[in-house]
Amino acid sequence: MNSVVQVAGIVEQLPAEPWLESHAVDGGIQIVVPRIPSSLTRPEADAAQRVLVDRLLAAEGIRQPVLYHFTPLALKISDQIGASLVVYDCMDELSAFSGASPGRKQPAR
Numbered sequence: 001m002n003s004v005v006q007v008a009g010i011v012e013q014l015p016a017e018p019w020l021e022s023h024a025v026d027g028g029i030q031i032v033v034p035r036i037p038s039s040l041t042r043p044e045a046d047a048a049q050r051v052l053v054d055r056l057l058a059a060e061g062i063r064q065p066v067l068y069h070f071t072p073l074a075l076k077i078s079d080q081i082g083a084s085l086v087v088y089d090c091m092d093e094l095s096a097f098s099g100a101s102p103g104r105k106q107p108a109r
Helices: 042-060 072-078
Strands: 007-010 019-025 029-036 066-069 085-088
Touching (some): 007 042, 007 072, 019 042, 029 042, 042 072, 066 072
Parallel strands (some): 007 029, 066 085
Antiparallel strands (some): 019 029
């Protein structure tokens, strides 16, 4: 059987205009970085990222993707996605890092 697997890695936003930066890496994996204006509040930035992610999934025809999260904060932009599986990469306690945002402490628990 010949099947194609589409994978998109979604990482935290970097301050810029609202758009999706995308590049492919080995193995056919597409890395997608939401670029969100730094002037937005956290709830506004989360909402903008949700819209960008929803548009990406619709444009690519991706349904029930496997989600791979490096941070529990990603749930704010992906909990509306009907994922077939969610993988949490809990390699570090991100809230313990120097300069970690206060928002990292609660979702990590």
